[in-house]
Amino acid sequence: MSARGGRPRDVVAAVVDPELRVVTIDELGILRDVVEDPATGRVTVTITPTYTGCPAMDVIRADIRDALAAAGHPDAEVVTVYAPAWSTDWISESGRAKLAAAGIAPPGPAARDGRPVPLTLTVRCPHCGATDTEQVSRFGSTACKALWRCRACREPFDHLRAL
């Protein structure tokens, strides 16, 4: 343990997602593991991407290394794994609450085992709480979001698509 910083797990868990800046990579479920070698002090961090083409991965890796270095763990390796595939079901309750508070409607339950994407019947407006909402575009400003609109308060909002 470093004199300057906390335990590697706590340091990495606090890294904020570069595109959804209200939640941490831990809350988003993309942080899979943090292991510190007691002999060498080397920290190995395992992460998994939300989407295969997620362009934020390079920034996330750099942010993890920077955070660890600042906390006194300069020897860090970030490993990326693809199985099991990330699911929106892994987003924590606190993560969902923070997303909603930031105007991003959290996802419903994800499809299982290649079955069709479940029809989302209602997505609650994160601004006014109404359920009278409609999808404007199933693809939004990032790979993981769809664009919705509230018919009650007329505000547009992002919805994290179930995956």
Next chain:
Amino acid sequence: MRTTVDHLLALGDDALVAAQRLGEWVAAAPELEEDIALANIALDQLGAARMLLTYAGELEGAGRDEDALAYLRDDREFRNCLLVELPNGDFAVTMAKLLFLAAYQLPLYTALSGCADERLAAIAGKARKEVAYHLDHARLWTLRLGDGTAESHRRMQSAVDEIWPYTHELFQPDPTAPVDPAGLRAEFLAIVEPVLAEATLTRPADGWAPEGGRRGLHTEHLSYLLAEMQVLHRAHPGARW
């Protein structure tokens, strides 16, 4: 079945070339939302291509990484199917291409996600979830255009007729592949035929079946696509941001 470099290149090149074609719609799609949708689908395909080409390079063991494989091969070394390299045409042609590609990739990735090669299974398991959205998107547009106005119906039927012959190549038998594509055509038809019927479109008869992509024999369209995709990397070898 053992995974070979050629199998991975076929999968990776399909995804890479599809991504490049879809990317051509950026700032040119019929509406802003569609612009974003096609860019997102392209990004998914690119993500899968990067993982597959990285794996292909490591398996080959000749020191080629994803960039070397994407940017420094010539057309004859690409193993993608002809369907993905065909020009975008009008929006209906793009949607026909996407519908057929997704209806092939979904059962393919689903089968691969259970194959013995753990690394390939992991990639396929991830890509499968994304392709389900691509299929849904292409399906909705096919319904909208096919069952829309007389003009949109005419164009969608024309697009389906034009692209259909190129779907046969997707299911060329390859008993050495981790998943033999020949076994996927029934699932492909089970996805596509109801969509065409609901869209009031006629399912084209099977006949002419152009092929050659898996052996490196491509249409001239691929060369132009590669020229645009590769020019920057080749003009500035080793350049970094």
